[in-house]
Amino acid sequence: xxxxxxxxxxLGVMSASREGxxxxxxxxxxxxxxxxxxxxAVDIRKVHEINRMKEITKVPNSPSxxxxxxxxxxKVIPVVNLRERxxxxxxxxxxHLRIMIMDVRGITMGLIVDSVSEVLRIPSDIVxxxxxxxxxxxxxxxxxxxxxxxxxxxxxxxxxxxGRTETIAMIDSTKVLE
Numbered sequence: 001x002x003x004x005x006x007x008x009x010x011l012g013v014m015s016a017s018r019e020g021x022x023x024x025x026x027x028x029x030x031x032x033x034x035x036x037x038x039x040x041a042v043d044i045r046k047v048h049e050i051n052r053m054k055e056i057t058k059v060p061n062s063p064s065x066x067x068x069x070x071x072x073x074x075k076v077i078p079v080v081n082l083r084e085r086x087x088x089x090x091x092x093x094x095x096h097l098r099i100m101i102m103d104v105r106g107i108t109m110g111l112i113v114d115s116v117s118e119v120l121r122i123p124s125d126i127v128x129x130x131x132x133x134x135x136x137x138x139x140x141x142x143x144x145x146x147x148x149x150x151x152x153x154x155x156x157x158x159x160x161x162x163g164r165t166e167t168i169a170m171i172d173s174t175k176v177l178e
Contacts, residue, residue, distance in 0.1 A: 027121045028146075032153060033100065033113040035082055036091075039153045040113075041120065041146065046158055048101040048108065050116050053093060070110060072101065079110035085161070104158045111158075120153075122146055127155060 030041035031050075056068040056079050065084035069076050079099060083091060091097075096115040101108060127144040141160040146153040 026124050028124050028127065028155075030120045030122065030146075030153075030155065031100070032117040032120055033098070034115050034117060035086065035113060036088055039117065039151055041153050041155050042100075042102065042158055044119060046102045046104070048103065051099045051101065051110075052095075053097045053099060053112070067112060070099070072110075075108070077101065077108055077110050079112060080162075081112045083112070083114075102158060104162055122148070130154075 029044045031044050031047045032039055032041045034040070051072075054070055056070055058068040059066065059078075062068070062078075065081050067079045067081045067084075069078055071077075081090075083089070091114060098113055098116045099110040100113055100116065101110050104111075126148070127146045129144055130139040130142040131145075132139070141157050143155040143157045146155060
């Protein structure tokens with residue numbers, strides 16, 4: 001059983017990512033992960049499974065953040081290094097690295113993250129919009145910032161993280177190997 005299914009089962013997580021709760025707000029159901037010292041989260045409905053790192057086949061002429069492809073039960077899946085995509089310093093392989101298999105813009109792809117933390121159910125009213133950034137770094141792929149008692153979690157919109165042109169390039173790179 002993959003890690004998301006195991007956590008979902010143990011927490012009794014519902015299949016929808018928003019659950020009605022009181023008046024005016026609902027619960028967000030998120031898979032949280034880390035990159036460096038920061039916590040991020042994505043909608044649980046986007047995550048198919050979470051796997052340990054495995055051998056990745058490099059694809060020539062792919063974007064720098066595309067590590068390559070993996071064979072997942074007979075299907076070729078592009079794998080993206082989120083550290084590279086976010087412009088963060090690289091991290092060597094360790095036992096905590098995971099590949100999150102997700103649906104992004106209609107494409108099944110793997111995303112390498114430092115570690116997967118937990119499945120969270122949080123009230124949507126603790127999420128604030130992303131602050132405006134003056135550094136020139138876009139925030140269009142940030143849905144908001146969840147304010148928990150002990151930490152902040154950046155909620156990502158994975159469909160906005162990769163543009164249409166980027167997803168087409170990833171599809172084309174995997175078709176070469178199929």
